[in-house]
Amino acid sequence: xxSFVIPDKCDGCKALDKTACQYICPxxxxxxxxxxxxxxxxxxxxxxxxxxxxxxCPNQAIEVRGYADxxxxxxxxxxxxxxxxxxxxxxxxDKNIRPKRFKFxxxxxxxxxxxxxxxHWPTGDSDLNSPTLMCExxxxxxxxxxxxxxxxxxx
Amino acid sequence: xxxxxxxxxxTDLLIxxxxxxxxxxxxxxxxxxxxxxxxxxxxxxxxxxxxxxxxMGLSAINQYVDLNSGNxxxxxxxxxVRNDLMGITREDLVTNxxxxxxxxxxLFEKWGLPIWKDTEGNYVHEGRWQxxxxxxxxxxxxxxxxxxxxxxxxxxxxxxxxxxxxxxxxNKCVGAVGxxxxxxxxxxxxxxxxxxxMGGAVHVFKPRSTGEGFGRSWYPPFNSGASAFFTxxxxxxxxxxxxxxxxxRFKDAYGPVGAWFLLFKSLATSxxxxxxxxxxxxELAKWEPYGHVKPSPANIRNWLMMLDVMDGxxxxxxxxxxxxxxxxxxxxxxxxxxxKLKELEAEAWExxxxxxxxxxxxxxxxxxxxxxxxxxxxxxxPYFIGSHSGASGAWVSGPEDLQNDDTKSEYFWGxxxxxxxxxxxxxxxxxxxxxxxxSSGSHTEGRIAAKAALAYVVDHNDAPTVDGAKVEALKDEVxxxxxxxxxxxxxxxxPDINPNYIRPKQFMYRLQKIxxxxxxxxxxxxxxxxxLLEKGxxxxxxxxxxxxxxxxxxxxxxxxxxxxxxRMYQAEAHMRSxxxxxxxxxPGYYFRADKPTLDNDNWLAFCNCVYHKDTGEWEMKxxxxxxxxx
Ligand SMILES: Cc1cc2nc3c(=O)[nH]c(=O)nc-3n(C[C@H](O)[C@H](O)[C@H](O)COP(=O)(O)OP(=O)(O)OC[C@H]3O[C@@H](n4cnc5c(N)ncnc54)[C@H](O)[C@@H]3O)c2cc1C
Ligand code: SF4
Ligand code: SF4
Numbered sequence: 001x002x003s004f005v006i007p008d009k010c011d012g013c014k015a016l017d018k019t020a021c022q023y024i025c026p027x028x029x030x031x032x033x034x035x036x037x038x039x040x041x042x043x044x045x046x047x048x049x050x051x052x053x054x055x056x057c058p059n060q061a062i063e064v065r066g067y068a069d070x071x072x073x074x075x076x077x078x079x080x081x082x083x084x085x086x087x088x089x090x091x092x093x094d095k096n097i098r099p100k101r102f103k104f105x106x107x108x109x110x111x112x113x114x115x116x117x118x119x120h121w122p123t124g125d126s127d128l129n130s131p132t133l134m135c136e137x138x139x140x141x142x143x144x145x146x147x148x149x150x151x152x153x154x155x
Numbered sequence: 156x157x158x159x160x161x162x163x164x165x166t167d168l169l170i171x172x173x174x175x176x177x178x179x180x181x182x183x184x185x186x187x188x189x190x191x192x193x194x195x196x197x198x199x200x201x202x203x204x205x206x207x208x209x210x211m212g213l214s215a216i217n218q219y220v221d222l223n224s225g226n227x228x229x230x231x232x233x234x235x236v237r238n239d240l241m242g243i244t245r246e247d248l249v250t251n252x253x254x255x256x257x258x259x260x261x262l263f264e265k266w267g268l269p270i271w272k273d274t275e276g277n278y279v280h281e282g283r284w285q286x287x288x289x290x291x292x293x294x295x296x297x298x299x300x301x302x303x304x305x306x307x308x309x310x311x312x313x314x315x316x317x318x319x320x321x322x323x324x325x326n327k328c329v330g331a332v333g334x335x336x337x338x339x340x341x342x343x344x345x346x347x348x349x350x351x352x353m354g355g356a357v358h359v360f361k362p363r364s365t366g367e368g369f370g371r372s373w374y375p376p377f378n379s380g381a382s383a384f385f386t387x388x389x390x391x392x393x394x395x396x397x398x399x400x401x402x403x404r405f406k407d408a409y410g411p412v413g414a415w416f417l418l419f420k421s422l423a424t425s426x427x428x429x430x431x432x433x434x435x436x437x438e439l440a441k442w443e444p445y446g447h448v449k450p451s452p453a454n455i456r457n458w459l460m461m462l463d464v465m466d467g468x469x470x471x472x473x474x475x476x477x478x479x480x481x482x483x484x485x486x487x488x489x490x491x492x493x494x495k496l497k498e499l500e501a502e503a504w505e506x507x508x509x510x511x512x513x514x515x516x517x518x519x520x521x522x523x524x525x526x527x528x529x530x531x532x533x534x535x536x537p538y539f540i541g542s543h544s545g546a547s548g549a550w551v552s553g554p555e556d557l558q559n560d561d562t563k564s565e566y567f568w569g570x571x572x573x574x575x576x577x578x579x580x581x582x583x584x585x586x587x588x589x590x591x592x593x594s595s596g597s598h599t600e601g602r603i604a605a606k607a608a609l610a611y612v613v614d615h616n617d618a619p620t621v622d623g624a625k626v627e628a629l630k631d632e633v634x635x636x637x638x639x640x641x642x643x644x645x646x647x648x649x650p651d652i653n654p655n656y657i658r659p660k661q662f663m664y665r666l667q668k669i670x671x672x673x674x675x676x677x678x679x680x681x682x683x684x685x686x687l688l689e690k691g692x693x694x695x696x697x698x699x700x701x702x703x704x705x706x707x708x709x710x711x712x713x714x715x716x717x718x719x720x721x722r723m724y725q726a727e728a729h730m731r732s733x734x735x736x737x738x739x740x741x742p743g744y745y746f747r748a749d750k751p752t753l754d755n756d757n758w759l760a761f762c763n764c765v766y767h768k769d770t771g772e773w774e775m776k777x778x779x780x781x782x783x784x785x
Contacts, residue, residue: 002367026201026210027370027377028315028336028711042711045369046376049513052205066516069366070407075520077512086291088508090515094522102501102508106292110267115296117182117304120265126190128610131251131554131571133602134186139258141223 002047002064003030003054005039009061012037021053021062029053055081083112156638159339161630164313165619166196167612168605169346171318171331171385173199174207175294175594176352176542176583178301179259179601180608185308187609195310196344198333200317200353200714201377203298207354208375208540209594212291214509215413216270217593219260219278219286220253229253230784232284236591237782238448240546241740242759243395246783247553247566248589251603252596259599260286266300268293282417290509297598316342318353318381319633319717321389321579322621328389328579329619332629336710341630345619348578348608351549352601355540355584356380356725360399360676361667362536364407371513373402373409374538379718380725382585383539386549387724387766391574392776393549394587394763396725397732399537400545401681401744403457405473406531410514412473414506419499421478423460423532425468435459442742442753453544457534457743464534465680472529475503479526496526536677537744539725541584542597545744547729548587549574550763550778554603562781570611572604575765578611580604588761636707636716643706656706659715662698666723669694674730675745684749688734695727727773728764735775736762 005021012032013019021030021039027046030053032039039061041047054062063078074093079086084107090100110116121138168188170180177197184195199206220232232253237244264270269289271279279287305312318333322345330346357374370376387393404412415421424430432451439446442455460471479499486492503525507515517523523530541548553562554571572580582604583597592600636659643655651658657665670676673691675683683691702720707713738754739747761778 002370024202024205026206026375028201028714031711045367047367047370048210048375048377049371049516050205050211050375051512052210064512064516066513066520067364067366067368067371069364069368071368071517072520075516077508077516077519079508079512081291086508088504088515090504090519092519092522097522097524100504102504104291104505104508105269105289107267107296108269108289110265110296113299115266115300115303117262117266117300118186118307120262123186128187128191128606128613131254131556133255133258133606134183135262136255136258139261140255141257141261 002044002049002067003041003062004065006061006063007038009059010038011059012039013058016058020056020058024052024056026050026052051079054079081106156634156641157339159334159341159630159634161341161343163343163345164196165345167193167347168195168608169330169344169349170195170197170352170605171349172207172352172354172382173197173201173203173298173312173314174352174354174583175209175297175597176585176601178203178297179598180350180352180582180605181301181310182304183602184605184609185304185310187606188310189308191609191613193609193612195305195308196346197301197305197310197312198316198318198344199312199314200336202314203302203312204295207294208378209294210375211512212293212509213594214288214290214411214506215281216260216263216286216288216595218256218284218591218596220256220284222257233784238445239452239544240398240590241445241452241454241753242755243398243546243588243740243761243780244590245553245566245588247557247562248551248586249591250557250783251554251571252589252592252599255603256596256599259595259602263297263595266296268296281414285413285417293594313342317714317717318385320629321349321385322626323389323576324620324622326390327577329621331385332626332633334633334710334713336714341633343621343626345621347612347615347619348580350580350582350601350604350608351382351385351585352581352583353381353385353585354378355538355542355545356383356722357538358663358667359539359670359722359726359729360537361671361678363677371408372538373404373535374540378584380539380721382581383547383725383728384721386574386579386581386585387728388768389576389579390765390768391549391576391579392763392765393728394761394778395541395546395548396728396764397736397762398546398741399729399744400540400543401457401534401537402544403460403532403534405514406533408511408514408517409535410507410511412532414502415473415475415478418502419478419482422474424472424474425463426470426472427468429468431459431463432456435462438462454741454743461534461681461743470531471533473532474529475525476527476529500526539729541587541590542592544590546588546590548585549581550588551581551586557783559783562783565779565781571607572600573607573611578615580608633717634713635703636705636713639704640706640708650708656704657701658706659712659719662701662705662719663722665698666719666726669698670726674726674733681744682746682748683733684747685734688730692727692730695723695730698723731764731773731775732762
């Protein structure tokens, strides 16, 4: 099944302007059955198990069951993503092995939506035909001083 | 069939794709477009937040040259890439990316990407060129910067619009066409310059998995050859179409091995514990002058492993337990050792959770605790990815200032990263002969190409002329699979089995079977020869004819149909290029059994090709390899 939807938890994203899992799947696999307002994976054999749908679902209604053609049953890997970190829980097939939990940060110092693309460093010239990219040369390395572009020619 | 509205969008720069290269292009282009009053438009088949190869995240930035540390020069990076590709590399392109990539990485950090730092505030390296990151949201962060940049410069982006064809008039690209995967709309993008950044190609070859796990390719199944098709069909000269990439990864789920080799210094061995890199070292002499370079080229490492597999010495193991034990043993006391072990364990699992979650599931399902037992590794299937350790892509101009007298006439024609079609630019997986750019270098190359494309727009600022009749004909062609399905679906009781058409899934299986068996896929142990290739090309001709009978029930399937067509052109370019190069140069990627040795005297050269749409002919060309440095 790769990604699968738990019917009791899925509300078809009624409250949102788009169905979250359908919006995000990079392979266009998640679809909403409008009659019952539940989502499903329309082609599990093209699923990358990327968890994009799992992470975005507002109701934690999506999980992943390892590919049945080579993964033994009974294990699970679940994800809970917040705006700052992600929590993983791994359950082994052998229940004598203690489940593992990991928490990793996902962004640092910049609030969601706030990535400011330009002007972190001055741009050396305004010539469209020069090799200088935005924020260069200063942005090549601010701590140790700019890398000279002519360094390139003396390879 | 239902009606499709035609939506026309006019822009100065069109960016096709929304991945690493496209997002770099969007940021850089927006910066300059704002100053010059130009419009930038980006089109992605998926949602930028999670589209392309970085959808899941990554656990490392694989290209950081760290120029100012004084440890590395551009020449060092260039040497590394050239040797890894067995001498076949455009040094001007590699150097151009390398001289800018550090600034890209510094921008990532400013945008909020957590890059690991040591206690002194220096980046933590995985290997010489690789930085460790907490990369679960890598793509979201990079897409956020791109969207914010577009918004600031008055640009726009379209999601869920699948680009099918380029628009080319008199060898000049004037835009692209595609369709919405969500509503009945056919899109015509008219542009003064177009940047191709739609990733590489997966599922051209048959994957190892047969059932549900079919989608578990190492590279993502949604990178389906759109870049290759766009440039090939548009008439651009292509390069290195024979250079596929076959990564070695943990078996079945294809989890990364980089951290195990580089960070944990783990060994890989045969079932009997033999170190194939040492035991098969005699073989290296056959692949000189690249056999003995350090680090050993990726395909040579594959090859030495494959020799053990072919000798029946499998399974091949990554000796994870030994590696962990060795690191723990180096700790001063037991407490420190326990702490170190815990840290390593988290790092090992995070490596999977950040970029190949399937591997974590597989390990949990097979009760693998890496400190207790080793795990199997294996060669995956062949992929086309110019940004990684493959090299296939469009043949693009280098920058002027990096050429010498010898290279300039061959490698420079006006604008950095422009293909041989005017106004058509390429970056990331879409541009060839500049491997090892990875996520950061692809983003960087997108930036380079975008700036150059805007320079082109300013110099050639005339409205694109698009032939309306041709666009109408293209619209019919693009939507034809829907019409075919409608027309014939009633002819049988099972919509899948119908003598009048072929559905995209079976079409893909047929392509994959041809590639697998004739072009050196998994089941052929990556071996082929001239006769096999010629037979394969014959079968491909039938497939090409049958492509006009593809049928689609809905928009999703229509996308699958065109993905198949895109893959099919990548496949043909590949077979023809393997056939053209009469030697074996990358034995761990493919082996031409009829020409089993490396021939540097005749084939230290690029194999390029041009597809002539009007006649259906492929023109093969040999281009010289010229180095900037010695
Ligand atoms: C499992 C894995 C591990 C990796 N590990 C690392 C690592 O540790 N470090 C590192 O630096 N790099 C790593 N890479 C490599 C890196 O991800 C790529 O080099 C990089 O993403 C290439 O950038 P790109 O823009 O060319 O393609 P992508 O980022 O794949 O983007 C392609 C884009 O094109 C769009 N597209 C495709 N077809 C169409 C179409 N027809 N119409 C419209 N849009 C289309 C896609 O939706 C996507 O937005 C890894 C890749 C994978 C898959
Ligand atoms: S995102 Fe979750 S709640 Fe919304 S439709 Fe999908 S599964 Fe249902
Ligand atoms: S796991 Fe990824 S590929 Fe599979 S359905 Fe979810 S978003 Fe799509």
